[in-house]
Amino acid sequence: FCFGRFFYQGSVCATCLLMAELCNGGSVTDLVKGFLKRGERMDELIIAYILHEALMGLQHLHENKTIHRDIKGNNILLTTEGGVKLVDFGVSAQLTSTRLRRNTSVGTPFWMAPEVIACEQQLDSSYDARCDAWSLGITAIELGDGDPPLADLHPMRALFKIPR
Known part of the structure; x- marks a missing residue:
């Protein structure tokens, strides 16, 4: 699968333990920044592979x-074997039949x-x-260019420009 696997979850002596798969290849943001530091761009085949695995x-x-x-x-990590893993489910949401x-x-x-x-602006929205497909599209631009669109703006300013 394309997720960081959990190997153990439990508690020992009132301490919560969580062991996850090691993704020591770093994030794909780290990868693209490394290419740019060397004056190179990431090859489109590498970008396509990363996006395909993230889509899966x-x-x-x-x-x-x-x-x-x-x-x-930053939330797409790589294993040393070239595996692509989605991580950081801190704001993920479960959809239900009623929601x-x-x-x-x-x-x-x-x-x-x-x-x-x-x-944020319209209570009925x-x-x-x-929305994840949009974000992955922005990630594709990040992988090709090194930054997402509007990265030169303050994040709050970008929030006003994106919907336009």
Whole structure:
């Protein structure tokens, strides 16, 4: 699968323990920054592989009625074997038969879909799993260019520009 695996969860002596798969290849943001430091761009085949694997992970999430809501290069990690893992489910949400849409504005500003941002300003706005597709598209730009669109702006300013 395309998720960081958990190997153990439990408690010992009133201390919570959580062991996860080691993804010591770093994030894909680290990877693209490394290429740029050497004056190179990441090859499109590498970008395509990363995006394909991330899409497979998102497909699994969405089929299981879960929205990640914070897809970005820093939340896509690599294993030493070249595995691609989606991580950081801190703001993910479960969709249910009675709640197929969400209306809370969460995520990282430059990667947030317009409909997610709209929830801040319009109380009747909502969004569904398609917001992850937008964020992955922004991640594709990040992998190609080194930064998401509008990265030169303050994050709050970007939140006003993205929906336009």
